[in-house]
Amino acid sequence: MTDRIRTTHVGSLPRPPDLLALMNAHDRGEPADAAELARLVERSVHDQVRRQADTGIDVVSDGEMSKIGYATYLRHRMSGFEIGDAPRATPADLDAYPEYKEQLHRSGATVSYLRPICRAPIAYTDRGPLDTDLATLRAAVDATGVAGAFMNAPSPGIVALFQPNEYYRDEDAYLDAIAAALKTEYDAIVAAGFDLQIDAPDLGMGRHNKYKDLTDAQFLARAEVLVEVLDHALRDVPAERARIHLCWGNYEGPHTFDIAVEKVADLVLRAKPATVVCEAANPRHGHDWAGWAAAKIPDDTVFCPGVIDTTTNFVEHPGLVAERILRYTDIVGRERVMAGTDCGFGTFAGWGGVHPELAWEKLRSLVAGAEIASEKLW
Numbered sequence: 001m002t003d004r005i006r007t008t009h010v011g012s013l014p015r016p017p018d019l020l021a022l023m024n025a026h027d028r029g030e031p032a033d034a035a036e037l038a039r040l041v042e043r044s045v046h047d048q049v050r051r052q053a054d055t056g057i058d059v060v061s062d063g064e065m066s067k068i069g070y071a072t073y074l075r076h077r078m079s080g081f082e083i084g085d086a087p088r089a090t091p092a093d094l095d096a097y098p099e100y101k102e103q104l105h106r107s108g109a110t111v112s113y114l115r116p117i118c119r120a121p122i123a124y125t126d127r128g129p130l131d132t133d134l135a136t137l138r139a140a141v142d143a144t145g146v147a148g149a150f151m152n153a154p155s156p157g158i159v160a161l162f163q164p165n166e167y168y169r170d171e172d173a174y175l176d177a178i179a180a181a182l183k184t185e186y187d188a189i190v191a192a193g194f195d196l197q198i199d200a201p202d203l204g205m206g207r208h209n210k211y212k213d214l215t216d217a218q219f220l221a222r223a224e225v226l227v228e229v230l231d232h233a234l235r236d237v238p239a240e241r242a243r244i245h246l247c248w249g250n251y252e253g254p255h256t257f258d259i260a261v262e263k264v265a266d267l268v269l270r271a272k273p274a275t276v277v278c279e280a281a282n283p284r285h286g287h288d289w290a291g292w293a294a295a296k297i298p299d300d301t302v303f304c305p306g307v308i309d310t311t312t313n314f315v316e317h318p319g320l321v322a323e324r325i326l327r328y329t330d331i332v333g334r335e336r337v338m339a340g341t342d343c344g345f346g347t348f349a350g351w352g353g354v355h356p357e358l359a360w361e362k363l364r365s366l367v368a369g370a371e372i373a374s375e376k377l378w
Helices: 016-029 036-053 072-076 096-105 129-144 157-161 169-193 217-232 261-271 288-293 320-330 356-377
Strands: 078-085 116-124 148-153 195-199 241-247 276-278 304-308
Touching: 036 129, 036 356, 072 078, 072 116, 078 304, 116 169, 116 304, 129 148, 129 169, 148 157, 148 169, 148 288, 157 217, 169 217, 217 261, 241 261, 261 276, 261 288, 276 288, 288 320, 304 320, 320 356
Parallel strands: 148 195, 195 241, 241 276, 276 304
Antiparallel strands: 078 116
16 A cells, blocks of 8 residues: 555445345245345345445445344354354443433344354354355456455354354353354455455453453453464464454444453454454544554554444544544554444444445545545655
């Protein structure tokens, strides 16, 4: 990145209504036309890649059009998971304000999804959906001629957070099994010529969700294990081909229990992926640049700060976007910064706080802000 600031985003985009209806029916096990679902996914990926290119996004994704959720989709590709009933951890910041939590629930602003539970050995048993996703994205990228593309896959830790274990003897054994299976996706994405984005909210959101009853020190000890397991699964992936997305939860809430970036920065920077995709726009993490600046940043780390908030329908002014970008170029230099979003616009299919048309307006502002920043830097 030697001539301007490149743009990307975290991955998920709003699914079209006709695709959404059919993929929800399929996920619930209801009668669904498999051929029509495949046709709608293919059409949607091509449309989304073309629209990203037309908007000016440099490094695009398939929008996660085929996935019901960024971690829960794996039950359709791996053995060992079945739908069941198990207690769900809720964020500590919502527990602290029960009336607000109830308001969110009544308004439909909290996500609802089928609960996969591990009740048998995990193995990657069906590569068909993965190979189809890779072929579809390749065809869409080739048709538009965009500079680069990435595909998302979850970290072992976030899979364990959303999908409880009732089979393996302990969490470490469960994580090892998940990582061994996920390696199939990690390696295949890179072999297909795409960058791999690891979605790892377990290193941020996990603190006030699954691990909310631990102390910070205890959580960081667990986070060390999460990173070790992830790095082992990434052992055959070049660091420069991987990005890690750190997130504290893509929901509008108090976030008063979010662990400070200063406490997790060095751990995240020690993980193998060379690009760090981090929150930098929402009101709770807009100041995180100072925490990153104080960390021990490796010389080859690329920062991709989220300069667009993905929980509000305010459309950021390009001038503000440029200011946010410049805070990070001040830390690591102009050649080591991309501009991105705080999180995805469709983390779970059919759920998200930003109206689909405004999501695209925000991405246009992202591109315009990157242009302003580039003019100041070159």
